[in-house]
Amino acid sequence: MRTGLGAFALAENNDSSSTLQTISRQELRQLIRLQLEALLEQQNLAGAKTLLIPVHPPDVAEAIEGLPEAMQAIAFRLLPKDKAIEVYEHLDSSIQQVLVEEFKRQEVLDIVDKMSPDDRARLFDELPAKVVSRLLGQLSPVERRSTALLLGYEANTAGRIMTPEYISLKENWTVAQTLERIRNLAHVSETVYYLYITDVARHLSGILSLRDLVTAQPEQTIGEIMTRDVLFVHTDADQEEVAQTIQRYDFLAVPVVDREQRLVGIVTVDDVIDILEAEATEDIQKLAGGGGDEAALSAPSVTLRKRLPWLLGNIGLYVIAASAIVPFQGTIQLFPVLAVIMPTLSNTSGNVGIQALAVTVRGLGVGEVTLGDTTRILRKEILAGLLTAVVLGVSLGLLSLIWSTDQDRWVGLVAGLVMSINVLTAATLGTLLPMGLKRINLDPALISGPLLTTILDAFGFFTFLGLITISLKAFS
Amino acid sequence: MRTGLGAFALAENNDSSSTLQTISRQELRQLIRLQLEALLEQQNLAGAKTLLIPVHPPDVAEAIEGLPEAMQAIAFRLLPKDKAIEVYEHLDSSIQQVLVEEFKRQEVLDIVDKMSPDDRARLFDELPAKVVSRLLGQLSPVERRSTALLLGYEANTAGRIMTPEYISLKENWTVAQTLERIRNLAHVSETVYYLYITDVARHLSGILSLRDLVTAQPEQTIGEIMTRDVLFVHTDADQEEVAQTIQRYDFLAVPVVDREQRLVGIVTVDDVIDILEAEATEDIQKLAGGGGDEAALSAPSVTLRKRLPWLLGNIGLYVIAASAIVPFQGTIQLFPVLAVIMPTLSNTSGNVGIQALAVTVRGLGVGEVTLGDTTRILRKEILAGLLTAVVLGVSLGLLSLIWSTDQDRWVGLVAGLVMSINVLTAATLGTLLPMGLKRINLDPALISGPLLTTILDAFGFFTFLGLITISLKAFS
Numbered sequence: 001m002r003t004g005l006g007a008f009a010l011a012e013n014n015d016s017s018s019t020l021q022t023i024s025r026q027e028l029r030q031l032i033r034l035q036l037e038a039l040l041e042q043q044n045l046a047g048a049k050t051l052l053i054p055v056h057p058p059d060v061a062e063a064i065e066g067l068p069e070a071m072q073a074i075a076f077r078l079l080p081k082d083k084a085i086e087v088y089e090h091l092d093s094s095i096q097q098v099l100v101e102e103f104k105r106q107e108v109l110d111i112v113d114k115m116s117p118d119d120r121a122r123l124f125d126e127l128p129a130k131v132v133s134r135l136l137g138q139l140s141p142v143e144r145r146s147t148a149l150l151l152g153y154e155a156n157t158a159g160r161i162m163t164p165e166y167i168s169l170k171e172n173w174t175v176a177q178t179l180e181r182i183r184n185l186a187h188v189s190e191t192v193y194y195l196y197i198t199d200v201a202r203h204l205s206g207i208l209s210l211r212d213l214v215t216a217q218p219e220q221t222i223g224e225i226m227t228r229d230v231l232f233v234h235t236d237a238d239q240e241e242v243a244q245t246i247q248r249y250d251f252l253a254v255p256v257v258d259r260e261q262r263l264v265g266i267v268t269v270d271d272v273i274d275i276l277e278a279e280a281t282e283d284i285q286k287l288a289g290g291g292g293d294e295a296a297l298s299a300p301s302v303t304l305r306k307r308l309p310w311l312l313g314n315i316g317l318y319v320i321a322a323s324a325i326v327p328f329q330g331t332i333q334l335f336p337v338l339a340v341i342m343p344t345l346s347n348t349s350g351n352v353g354i355q356a357l358a359v360t361v362r363g364l365g366v367g368e369v370t371l372g373d374t375t376r377i378l379r380k381e382i383l384a385g386l387l388t389a390v391v392l393g394v395s396l397g398l399l400s401l402i403w404s405t406d407q408d409r410w411v412g413l414v415a416g417l418v419m420s421i422n423v424l425t426a427a428t429l430g431t432l433l434p435m436g437l438k439r440i441n442l443d444p445a446l447i448s449g450p451l452l453t454t455i456l457d458a459f460g461f462f463t464f465l466g467l468i469t470i471s472l473k474a475f476s
Numbered sequence: 477m478r479t480g481l482g483a484f485a486l487a488e489n490n491d492s493s494s495t496l497q498t499i500s501r502q503e504l505r506q507l508i509r510l511q512l513e514a515l516l517e518q519q520n521l522a523g524a525k526t527l528l529i530p531v532h533p534p535d536v537a538e539a540i541e542g543l544p545e546a547m548q549a550i551a552f553r554l555l556p557k558d559k560a561i562e563v564y565e566h567l568d569s570s571i572q573q574v575l576v577e578e579f580k581r582q583e584v585l586d587i588v589d590k591m592s593p594d595d596r597a598r599l600f601d602e603l604p605a606k607v608v609s610r611l612l613g614q615l616s617p618v619e620r621r622s623t624a625l626l627l628g629y630e631a632n633t634a635g636r637i638m639t640p641e642y643i644s645l646k647e648n649w650t651v652a653q654t655l656e657r658i659r660n661l662a663h664v665s666e667t668v669y670y671l672y673i674t675d676v677a678r679h680l681s682g683i684l685s686l687r688d689l690v691t692a693q694p695e696q697t698i699g700e701i702m703t704r705d706v707l708f709v710h711t712d713a714d715q716e717e718v719a720q721t722i723q724r725y726d727f728l729a730v731p732v733v734d735r736e737q738r739l740v741g742i743v744t745v746d747d748v749i750d751i752l753e754a755e756a757t758e759d760i761q762k763l764a765g766g767g768g769d770e771a772a773l774s775a776p777s778v779t780l781r782k783r784l785p786w787l788l789g790n791i792g793l794y795v796i797a798a799s800a801i802v803p804f805q806g807t808i809q810l811f812p813v814l815a816v817i818m819p820t821l822s823n824t825s826g827n828v829g830i831q832a833l834a835v836t837v838r839g840l841g842v843g844e845v846t847l848g849d850t851t852r853i854l855r856k857e858i859l860a861g862l863l864t865a866v867v868l869g870v871s872l873g874l875l876s877l878i879w880s881t882d883q884d885r886w887v888g889l890v891a892g893l894v895m896s897i898n899v900l901t902a903a904t905l906g907t908l909l910p911m912g913l914k915r916i917n918l919d920p921a922l923i924s925g926p927l928l929t930t931i932l933d934a935f936g937f938f939t940f941l942g943l944i945t946i947s948l949k950a951f952s
Contacts, residue, residue, distance in 0.1 A: 025721070030848045056707075058724050183691045192687045193669050193728075210686055211668045215659045231532075245501075247753070248534050250746035252669075252728060269745055270726035273752065277723070280756035281838050287760065288834030288925070289827050296839025297849060300859035307831050308864055315824050315871055322820045326879060329812035336805035339815040343822055343933060344798045348791050351765050351926045355783050358764030362757050363772025372506045373773060383776035388784055395791055403802060449764070449925070450827045457819060 029059050033066040040071050049078040057083060061090035073102045085114045092295070096123055113139055116190060117146040118163040118271065125155060158242045159235035161275070162256040162265030165190040168198045171205065171223035175216045182210070191268055194253050197226050204230060204255055204263040232257050235264060240279055243272040244367045283365050286445035287358055289314060314450045321458035328465035331472065337404045338468065341415045344399065345460050348392055349422040350453035356381050356430025357452055364434060364444045374435050378428070385427030393420030414467050422460040429455065505535055509542040516547050525554040533559060537566035549578045561590045568771070572599055589615055592666060593622040594639040594747065601631060634718045635711035637751070638732040638741030641666045644674045647681065647699035651692045658686070667744055670729050673702050678738040680706055680731055708733050711740060716755055719748045720843045759841050762921035763834055765790060790926045797934035804941035807948065813880045814944065817891045820875065821936050824868055825898040826929035832857050832906030833928055840910060840920045850911050854904070861903030869896030890943050898936040905931065 032055055039048040052060055052075075064075050064087070076099055079087055088096065088111055100112075100123075112120060124147065139147065146164045153159025167189045169178055178195070186192050195213065197206035206226035216225045232255040233242050246254050246269055256265045282292035294306040325332075325342075332338050360377065363369035369377060397416025404411055430452060434444035508531060515524040528536055528551075540551050540563070552575055555563055564572065564587055576599075579587075588596060600623065615623065622640045629635025643665045645654055654671070662668050671689065673682035682702035692701045708731040709718050722730050722745055732741045758768035770782040801808075801818075808814050836853065839845035845853060873892025880887055906928060910920035 026843075026846045026848070030846070056725070179690060186687050186691045192690070210690070211662050214655060214668070214686070214690065215662045247746075247749045249532070252745070269728070269749070270723075273723045273745070273749060276749065276753060277756070277842055280753070280760070281842065284756070284760050284763065284834050284838050285831075288763065288830045290831050290834065294835055296835050296845045297853060298856070300856045303835075303856055303860040304863055307828075307860070308867060310831075311824065311827055311864065311868060312871070314827050315820070315868065315875075318820055318823050319875060321823075322816050322875075322879075325816045325819070329815070332812040332815045333809050336808040339805070339808045339818065340798050340801045342815065343801070343819060343937070344791070344794055346819055346822070347794050347797075347926070347929065347933065348787065351787055351790055352783075354764045354925065355761075355766050355787075358760050358766065359770055359772050359779075362760045366753055366757065367502075369772045370502050370506075372502070377773060380774070380776045380779055384779040384783070387780055388787065391784060392787060392791065395788065399791075399795060399798075403798075449830065450823070453823065457823065461819070 025059065029062045029066075032059060033063040036063050036075060037067055037071065040067070040074060045074075045078060048075065052079060052083075057086035058090045060087045065092055065095055069098070073099055081110055085111055089115060089119045093123065094295075109139075113143055116163055116165065117143075118161055118190075120147050121151055121160060124151060125160075153235055156239045157235060158233045158237040158239065158256045158267060159265075161239050161242070161271055162235075162267050163190045164265045166194075166196055166253075166255075166263075166266045167192060168196045168263065169208070169222050171197055171199075171221065171226070173222050174218065175213060175220050175222070175225070176218040178213060178222060179218075182213075190266065191253050194251075194255075194266070196255055196263055196266070197222055198263050202262040204232060204257055204261065206230060207255070230255065233267070234259070239275050240365075240367075242267050243275045243279070246272045247276070248367075279365060283361055283445050286443075287354075287361060287449050289448040289450035292445070310448075310450075314454065317451070317454045318457070321454050321461065324458050324462040325465060328469060331465055331469045334472070335404075335408045335411055335468070337400070337408055337411060338465070340403050341396070341400050341411070342461060342464065344396060345415065345419055345422065345464060346453070346457045348396065348419065349426045349456050349460055350449075352385070352388060352392070352423045353426035353430040353452045353456050354449045356385075356427045357434060357447060357449065360431050360434045361444050361447075364438055371435070371439055374439075377435070378431055381427045381431040382424070385424045388427065389420040389423040392423050393417065395419075410471070411468060414471060415464065418460065418464040418467060421463060422456060425459060426452075426456050501535065505538045505542075508535060508539040512539050512551060513543060513547065516543070516550060521550075521554060524551065528555060528559075533562035534566045536563045541568055541571055545574070549575055557586060561587055565591060565595050569599065570771075589619060592639060593619075593641065594637060594666075596623050597627055597636060600627060601636075629711055632715045633711060634709045634713040634715065634732045634743060635741070637715050637718070637747055638711075638743050639666045640741045642670075642672055642729075642731075642739075642742045643668060644672045644739065645684070645698050647673055647675075647697065647702070649698050650694065651689060651696050651698070651701070652694040654689060654698060655694075658689075666742065667729050670727075670731075670742070672731055672739055672742070673698055674739050680708060680733055680737065680739040682706060683731070706731065709743070710735070715751050716841070716843075718743050719751045719755070722748045723752070724843075755841060759837055759921050762919075763830075763837060763925050765924040765926035768921070786924075786926075790930065793927070793930045794933070797930050797937060800934050800938040801941060804945060807941055807945045810948070811880075811884045811887055811944070813876070813884055813887060814941070816879050817872070817876050817887070818937060818940065820872060821891065821895055821898065821940060822929070822933045824872065824895065825902040825932050825936055826925075828861070828864060828868070828899045829902035829906040829928045829932050830925045832861075832903045833910060833923060833925065836907045836910045837920050837923075840914055847911070847915055850915075853911070854907055857903045857907040858900070861900045864903065865896040865899040868899050869893065871895075886947070887944060890947060891940065894936065894940040894943060897939060898932060901935060902928075902932050 032051070035051055036048055039051060055063070060079070064072050067075055072095060076084065076087070091099070115123070167182060167185050169181070182192055193210045195208045195210065196204060197208065199205050206228045207230045208222060208226045212225055231245065231249060233245060235256055235258050242254060245251070246267070251269065253266045253268045255263055256267060258264050285294060286292040289310050291306045291310065294303065360369065393416040396419040397412050400412030400415040401409060433447040433452065437446055438444045508527070511527055512524055515527060531539070536555070540548050543551055548571060552560065552563070567575070591599070643658060643661050645657070658668055669686045671684045671686065672680060673684065675681050682704045683706045684698060684702045688701055707721065707725060709721060711732055711734050718730060721727070722743070727745065729742045729744045731739055732743060734740050761770055762768040765786050767782045767786065770779065836845065869892040872895040873888050876888030876891040877885060909923040909928065913922055914920045
């Protein structure tokens with residue numbers, strides 16, 4: 001997407017600004033969606049077209065997404081071509097795909113040709129290969145080259161999210177010459193706020209901000225005012241790493257170089273925000289035991305497809321945990337209070353494990369925790385887990401005393417002991433498992449909450465019922 | 477924090493850049509932390525000072541954070557004053573506080589006086605009131621006014637996170653005049669990439685990007701080239717809303733106005749990234765049943781203080797769920813297989829509930845879901861939940877058949893039925909509860925995973941054991 005003020009320029013009706021400013025954008029979007037739906041139902045296409053003129057592209061996209069599927073393509077066709085491109089870039093990729101497949105060839109050509117290369121690469125990545133090759137064939141040679149360049153890199157790397165639309169300079173240019181160049185190139189560059197200096201072999205040799213440029217004297221050369229120590233990322237850097245670099249240093253963009261240190265593109269801050277948000281959503285959904293890529297407003301069938309496999313997988317695994325109980329049914333018959341204590345044991349140690357897991361997975365996700373911190377974070381969790389274990393063990397012990405009758409009071413002691421052991425195990429595993437996955441270069445979020453609680457339950461139930469049964473035999 | 481290239485300028489030694497580029501920043505930080513610790517242990521202060529000269533401020537901050545507490549202040553004092561301020565702004569607020577309390581008065585004055593106002597307000601917010609008033613007394617009058625201005629707004633609002641350091645213009649200025657003004661003001665403004673046009677009464681009347689300014693003709697007036705339809709936020713807007721505005725429109729900054737529509741500050745994209753990240757972390761930790769503000773590498777005592785109250789609260793609540801089992805101990809004695817089925821029922825419906833909860837809370841958090849979507853999202857969850865309920869009900873029914881003996885096979889039927897009911901309840905509550913909290917203006921993440929599973933267990937255990945007991949009486 002384009003950084004900058006493009007979105008401002010579209011409200012052609014100045015009177016609308018006061019309306020825009022006194023209601024919330026959320027209300028505005030709902031209003032537009034309802035108006036649009038009503039006008040389209042009445043087949044009043046001219047009215048719908050006029051309605052959309054003063055609305056900002058992201059709001060139009062939102063309104064279109066809320067429409068019934070059959071109306072989406074119609075609403076989109078009503079937009080003037082320039083605006084259609086901006087709206088298109090703001091649409092959900094699932095709706096982008098539907099639209100692309102519906103449009104006539106010429107319409108597709110116009111839209112895709114004018115998209116910025118990084119948005120185009122992201123769209124192509126999600127399209128069937130046949131559609132992609134058809135689209136590529138329709139692009140101008142220059143456009144095709146930049147798309148193909150982007151497509152050559154692995155998904156989720158800097159190479160894939162970068163845009164080749166940056167402004168590069170030479171060291172010996174003057175400030176005045178450079179300002180002239182920016183005047184000519186501003187419209188084709190994703191950002192003009194950072195300028196990149198390359199040598200004849202396209203190696204990145206320096207960086208200059210537009211801020212520094214406008215405050216310099218016209219006759220100074222770029223070499224005199226540029227910063228030579230440039231932070232950059234490689235094309236194969238993980239997009240999360242790129243995002244963290246921009247966030248950490250408060251940059252507006254970061255340059256991307258290939259293995260030969262040649263400048264090939266830049267990643268801008270607006271794309272980084274979207275990446276950070278998607279990664280956080282993925283962490284949350286995976287922690288809750290899901291696929292990590294479910295949209296909140298997807299169709300029921302999509303929701304089902306995203307969640308049911310995980311649920312079935314979890315129930316399949318849980319059979320193992322619950323099977324730990326099966327051989328001890330005789331013990332439970334003797335002491336039915338065990339059936340009251342077991343869910344409490346399971347729930348509480350599950351909570352401890354998931355707290356540790358959430359903090360560790362998120363810490364790894366935002367780069368707050370690195371592998372070098374393994375010992376430190378483990379020591380912390382074990383120390384804090386020890387006291388937690390004692391407190392929760394005593395709590396369950398006391399509760400069990402209340403629940404049990406005179407002849408099974410001693411069960412409370414065992415319950416307290418097992419709770420302590422299981423809580424400490426929970427804190428340790430909740431930290432150790434994601435750190436271990438990270439060490440072998442897997443996604444730490446692969447250990448979901450449900451998976452961890454299943455492991456803890458299998459261990460907890462077996463230990464608890466086993467200890468009770470052994471004690472019974474020892475004392476009878 | 478400052479946007480821009482400030483961080484580039486600090487590596488004074490050009491040879492270091494090749495080293496910086498071939499190892500990962502993570503390795504670099506660990507290396508520096510170890511070197512620094514070794515030099516400080518040897519009391520080699522001159523060596524430590526030299527070591528830090530070519531290191532970027534965020535990396536220095538990271539290295540200092542990793543040091544034992546006693547060394548942190550010493551390491552910080554080694555930095556030259558200009559760099560100390562940048563490093564200070566990158567430190568964790570907890571360490572900032574420790575340092576402030578340790579420094580001599582003059583040192584505090586120098587650092588705080590030069591911090592940017594938004595960082596300063598954030599620091600003051602976390603300091604004891606006595607320290608704050610002492611610090612405010614040491615600021616220059618101009619600095620004090622901007623800090624006090626920021627402190628007048630509620631925490632987590634636009635007013636609190638904005639910076640008053642922006643560049644404002646008048647409509648009748650020419651492009652040439654404006655460029656001259658930017659040359660003079662660039663060093664005191666947080667960003668020069670967006671310029672704000674105000675009238676005599678300080679009302680915001682337009683916006684101009686530096687991009688548009690440098691591509692305009694020198695003799696044009698600002699009024700001719702500015703965009704009049706400006707998107708802005710009010711001082712009391714929630715910081716999450718501000719972040720979403722910037723993200724949605726791909727802005728680098730957004731202007732903040734007071735009730736009289738006068739421009740009072742701007743919020744920049746670098747602060748927004750930090751806000752979005754903190755909000756996501758909060759959502760994750762709250763979902764896992766924690767306070768939402770725990771750092772992954774905090775001290776064990778901090779971890780304990782953040783988590784133990786929630787765990788004790790949860791176990792306290794869970795007593796209610798487990799108590800639903802107490803009156804049915806006789807039934808369990810008759811059919812001990814119930815003790816195998818119950819944890820499976822609890823675990824699976826808990827998973828369903830938490831999946832729905834995670835998707836809804838996150839959807840609300842990123843603005844993907846609004847209150848207007850309540851019916852739509854509920855319908856989706858109930859439809860998807862219905863089929864999930866059937867599939868999981870049948871699964872548990874079959875499992876129960878395997879687990880049970882000849883005389884208690886019918887228990888499996890009841891288990892399957894209750895599983896279906898509880899799974900549908902889970903999907904509904906996991907969506908409805910956060911939407912309901914949002915409607916009454918509370919944080920949707922107040923419904924944590926543990927709280928939801930406790931509610932579901934209380935309901936599930938009672939229904940299951942109740943139905944079994946009733947069936948027993950009916951058929952015997």
